[in-house]
Amino acid sequence: MPRFYCPVDLQPGAVLELPAGAARHAQVLRLQPGAVITLFNGQAQAPGVYGEYEATVTQMGRSNVQVRVGAFAAATREPARQVHLTLGVPANERMDWLVEKAAELGVATIQPLMTERSVLRLSGERADRKVAHWQSIAQAACEQCGGNRVPQIWPVQPFTAWLVQTGRAQHTGLLLSLRDGTQGLRGVSCGDEVTFVSGPEGGLSAQEEDAALAAGFAPVTLGPRVLRAETAALVALATMLV
Template sequence: MTIPRFYHPGALTPGSETALPDNAAIHASKALRMQAGDEAILFNGDGQNYLSKITSIRKQEVRVDILEAQPCQTESPLKITLAQAISSGDRMDFTIQKAVEMGVSIIQPIASQRSIVKLAGDRAEKRREHWQNVAISACEQSGRAYIPSVAPAIGLPEWLAQKPEADAYITLAPDAPTALAQTSPPGNNICLLIGPEGGLTDHEIELAAQHGFALVRMGPRILRTETAALAAIASMQALWGDFTR
């Protein structure tokens, strides 16, 4: 039987006692109907799982003893930074959730010319916090103990001017001369740029190419923004990552 996993934002030390965060406590006591003596796994993003045992459940409070730290071997050998143009509705949530499940390391929301959603100020920060929580929930479900960071949204030209160091920079274009599967195996550090609904403009594609991005295609069909990101990450994991384990 799978032991339930819960995110705990604080320090976790074997031999100590702690209370589950409110949302985790409600899930454990109400949805999972856990009882004193049941085991749980906590994680806080430091790369380890913490085997714990519930000691008491009182109203909204669930307390646990932290028994031991356990290494977590769920990280991909690939460090993929996903620079994802902001999409509308629940598409962005879906993309972040599934990208985290498939092992992405960093998520950089991008404001592109065709992005329908425009974010600024407090609204942008609230949206970033929401996306970070989506990433945390995906880690909780998928067994990851490192939490990918969701960076503040930034315009494409500004991000390209300060893009992170990587072994390979890749973006997708349906008419690109080279297929992803034909690309020479890069190093482990990959930066993937994905456009919004409607795709990147010709100017943006040219700008990305000027900053070292190689254009590759994912088959003969045009993919939706959320499909493109996930198909590319899955293909990278199958070609160069840990999907063959």
């Protein structure tokens, strides 16, 4: 059954028009009146309880699609642990791929950072467009994988500004590091909520690592191999979430 992200208040019996993106998707699928679809809005019905609504297409227009919302069904497919991924943005299209796969794995939020070694430099309107693009990728990934909580992609920030704003971690804070003697991620007790910091190509600088450690983040490693920035972030997520 086709799934559509519909970020509005959904109530059984309500008749509404799908948002533009969802309407285009429905038209591409050539749905007809009477077709049954699934809607979700990413909102918890109770703490930790997410779900979706059955809906029926009532009208297909040139640019609009009208549906009648049906019954709500609780369907919590989200990981028990919340992981907030904070990372130096990798270059080219690698961030697109990372966002898609992180959403499929069940990441809670993603904070893109500009670091000393970042190859891709983003600011102003260009950064805003990128964030909107990544948010749409996360939404599409949740439509595909069955997730009912869409991860929030936060605005791009410089590493130093983010660290000052965050302050000492209020929950478990972990930092991916290649320093000698660093404990493996699998051996760390993470708790129910984790902020995980990972660098871009080349990793974080020594000064950035020192600042994160001083702010309360604990260094962890994924092993002796040197992984690409996007691979390392996803391996860490899979280790903590799956």
